[in-house]
Amino acid sequence: MGMLPFAILLVAAIVGYMINLQSARAIRADGTKLHSLSGFHGLFSALLVLVPVLTFVLLWLGFEGAVIESLMFASLPTGTLDGLGTGEVQLIGAEIRSIAGGRVFGTPEDWKLAAADRLIAYEAWSDWLLIAAVAALSVALVLFARSRVAPEYRARQQVEKITTGLMIFCATVAIFTTIGIVFALTYETFKFFQMVPLSEFLFGTSWEPQIPIREDQIAAEGAFGAVPVFLGTIVIATIALTVAVPVGLLTAIYLNEFAPHAVRSVIKPILEILAGVPTVVYGFFAILVVAPALRELGADLGLDVASNTALAAGGVMGVMLIPFISSFADDALSAVPQSLRDGALALGATRGEMMMNVLFPAAIPGIVGGVLLAVSRAIGETMIVVMAAGLIARMTINPLDSVTAVTVQIVTLLIGDTAFDSPKTLAAFALGMMLFLATLVINVFALRIVRKYREIYD
Amino acid sequence: MYDAPNPATNVDQQDIKITAKGVQVYYGETHAIKDVDVNIVDRAVTSFIGPSGCGKSTFLRCLNRMNDTIDICRVEGDIRIDGDDIYDKRVDPVQLRAKVGMVFQKPNPFPKSIYDNVAYGPRIHGLAKNKADLDVIVERALRRGAIWDEVKDRLDAPGTGLSGGQQQRLCIARAVATEPEVLLMDEPCSALDPIATAQVEELIDELRRDYTVVIVTHSMQQAARVSQKTAFFHLGDLVEYGETDQIFTNPKDERTERYVTGRIG
Numbered sequence A: 001m002g003m004l005p006f007a008i009l010l011v012a013a014i015v016g017y018m019i020n021l022q023s024a025r026a027i028r029a030d031g032t033k034l035h036s037l038s039g040f041h042g043l044f045s046a047l048l049v050l051v052p053v054l055t056f057v058l059l060w061l062g063f064e065g066a067v068i069e070s071l072m073f074a075s076l077p078t079g080t081l082d083g084l085g086t087g088e089v090q091l092i093g094a095e096i097r098s099i100a101g102g103r104v105f106g107t108p109e110d111w112k113l114a115a116a117d118r119l120i121a122y123e124a125w126s127d128w129l130l131i132a133a134v135a136a137l138s139v140a141l142v143l144f145a146r147s148r149v150a151p152e153y154r155a156r157q158q159v160e161k162i163t164t165g166l167m168i169f170c171a172t173v174a175i176f177t178t179i180g181i182v183f184a185l186t187y188e189t190f191k192f193f194q195m196v197p198l199s200e201f202l203f204g205t206s207w208e209p210q211i212p213i214r215e216d217q218i219a220a221e222g223a224f225g226a227v228p229v230f231l232g233t234i235v236i237a238t239i240a241l242t243v244a245v246p247v248g249l250l251t252a253i254y255l256n257e258f259a260p261h262a263v264r265s266v267i268k269p270i271l272e273i274l275a276g277v278p279t280v281v282y283g284f285f286a287i288l289v290v291a292p293a294l295r296e297l298g299a300d301l302g303l304d305v306a307s308n309t310a311l312a313a314g315g316v317m318g319v320m321l322i323p324f325i326s327s328f329a330d331d332a333l334s335a336v337p338q339s340l341r342d343g344a345l346a347l348g349a350t351r352g353e354m355m356m357n358v359l360f361p362a363a364i365p366g367i368v369g370g371v372l373l374a375v376s377r378a379i380g381e382t383m384i385v386v387m388a389a390g391l392i393a394r395m396t397i398n399p400l401d402s403v404t405a406v407t408v409q410i411v412t413l414l415i416g417d418t419a420f421d422s423p424k425t426l427a428a429f430a431l432g433m434m435l436f437l438a439t440l441v442i443n444v445f446a447l448r449i450v451r452k453y454r455e456i457y458d
Numbered sequence B: 001m002y003d004a005p006n007p008a009t010n011v012d013q014q015d016i017k018i019t020a021k022g023v024q025v026y027y028g029e030t031h032a033i034k035d036v037d038v039n040i041v042d043r044a045v046t047s048f049i050g051p052s053g054c055g056k057s058t059f060l061r062c063l064n065r066m067n068d069t070i071d072i073c074r075v076e077g078d079i080r081i082d083g084d085d086i087y088d089k090r091v092d093p094v095q096l097r098a099k100v101g102m103v104f105q106k107p108n109p110f111p112k113s114i115y116d117n118v119a120y121g122p123r124i125h126g127l128a129k130n131k132a133d134l135d136v137i138v139e140r141a142l143r144r145g146a147i148w149d150e151v152k153d154r155l156d157a158p159g160t161g162l163s164g165g166q167q168q169r170l171c172i173a174r175a176v177a178t179e180p181e182v183l184l185m186d187e188p189c190s191a192l193d194p195i196a197t198a199q200v201e202e203l204i205d206e207l208r209r210d211y212t213v214v215i216v217t218h219s220m221q222q223a224a225r226v227s228q229k230t231a232f233f234h235l236g237d238l239v240e241y242g243e244t245d246q247i248f249t250n251p252k253d254e255r256t257e258r259y260v261t262g263r264i265g
Helices: A004-029 A038-075 A086-100 A109-146 A155-195 A198-203 A225-256 A259-278 A281-299 A311-333 A336-345 A349-378 A381-386 A405-415 A425-458 B056-062 B093-101 B114-124 B132-144 B164-178 B194-206 B220-226 B246-251 B254-260
Strands: B018-026 B031-042 B044-051 B073-081 B102-104 B182-187 B212-216 B229-232 B237-243
Touching: A004 A038, A004 A109, A038 A086, A038 A109, A038 A155, A086 B031, A086 B246, A109 B102, A155 A198, A155 A425, A198 A425, A225 A259, A225 A311, A225 A405, A225 B018, A259 A311, A281 A311, A281 B212, A311 A349, A311 A381, A336 A349, A336 B102, A336 B164, A349 A425, A349 B114, A381 B031, A405 A425, A405 B132, B018 B056, B018 B212, B031 B056, B031 B212, B031 B229, B044 B056, B044 B220, B056 B182, B056 B212, B056 B229, B093 B102, B114 B132, B114 B164, B132 B164, B164 B182, B194 B212, B212 B220, B212 B246, B220 B246, B229 B254, B237 B246, B246 B254
Parallel strands: B031 B237, B044 B212, B044 B229, B102 B182, B182 B212
Antiparallel strands: B018 B031, B018 B073, B229 B237
């Protein structure tokens, strides 16, 4: 039943295509010259049916539930919902829907059973109405498209217009998704800042979000100063980049200019494998191998090393970022024209001098862009820090101490008991919003740098 | 300048700068240069002509060991500059290239300022003692490259912002700045318009006073205009080598005659 509208639509599109194709061919068979090829007349019909009707079906399915539910509530005996809060009304709606779905718990009141029956009836009506509408629209559009087949009709231009529209739609999907994410975050963030002042969040130096959700729960008072959390992320990201940037760049330089072909053909695929390792595996590596090794090393040197050090998390994250940076830098270096290499070598430059003075400056926009994207990844990276970094937010920049990270806090806040009217849960959205803004700023900055340098170097 | 070369320049009596004997070049399995012998005279322009793929650029790149940068390329034979074997194990190609400058087909200024482009060679070879010294070297090179007047007010502007002809003269100035003895030019005018070509040709004629110039060209008119000696390459062989006048007016080999009269190419 659910697929029937789509099946009708598909058949209509194919039939429309065939009809227009045949009639266009018939015109040509008469010896009249067509403006557009017969295929374009066919495609015009198919697209004319597909695009509007598909949009219609999707919109219908999108609003169907809300319309049916409001009809169902309207049909309840008057006075049933008087004096109830939104939460309770939603609960009744959910109960009626589950009764309609055949899952009955306990003995519901008669009016609920009646409402469930009506719900089923409405849904059946809705399905039939949709099928009828799709069929009628499809037939009308096929006939309309058929009526346009004429020697001078510019079917090709029409098809091009529709496909251009489709491409524009696809290109804007990402933009609208981003806007949607911002809105989703904004709403919850706003609610959070109604409970916790913005100044406390931005400048407070104490982060203890474990406040009671139920009244009988034992927990701390709660403090929402995000500074130590962001400081932790910055410490870990700094360590990660200190590892990844030099190693990644030197890897790229070596592979690009100095490595014999045989070495390059081995190292490149290995780096690609490294780039494909799931971050949770890096997390295991960090807690099972790197952290204990660091602790033993620290003990030998007489240093006090925590079990969840920022160094372990950041170092392993740096290893994760090496292939990212090296592949960006490799691409940027490869894009420098051979003529510049020849020019430097012909002047008597060594390969090292050529790399430092000519290739590297010419490749800098691509490299800076890659590094800044790596920064974005480092501060947004979740799994490694969840596994390897600590949970307690401390105001420290000691890499041997345990620090937490923004992403870690978001994960822990959303695990376990959650209530969307508690600042504990909502704090996750505020943190997410800040993270989103930070990466956005860095990415915009990266793009601007790339563009600025490109103007000089081209 | 654009007449036939000056007959008073009797190149045979001049010194020999470069001698090549039995030079063979292989690209993998391909035998690109077959047993080439040639003597290139000092302070004169020698042009290499021939159809595409005949090996003239490959041979040119042997003279400053640029072929070393190509993995699959193998050079055999004996090439001497001032009597020293340049393929000797003790010779550092980096030092050789400081002595044998090269200008390429496409202008390839570095993405740096005009000043830094010219100063690049002197800097990496430590030719200047201080900034003032370097300024002098850069100005002299730019004057020799016949581009000083056009760029003296904007030495800080990027070299890539110049026109094609200016870029090529900048590249010549850059090559000259390291005080080479030999200047190799691989089709230096093929990416330029006629006016820029004329300027560069004029410059090549000037450079002849101080340098040994070897130029690869596809244009026979250009070879006739700028060079005193001409070598005709065909399918990896050096077919004929002699006075430019003689090659173009009275070639000894039938293939040379067919090429210079435009029947093979």
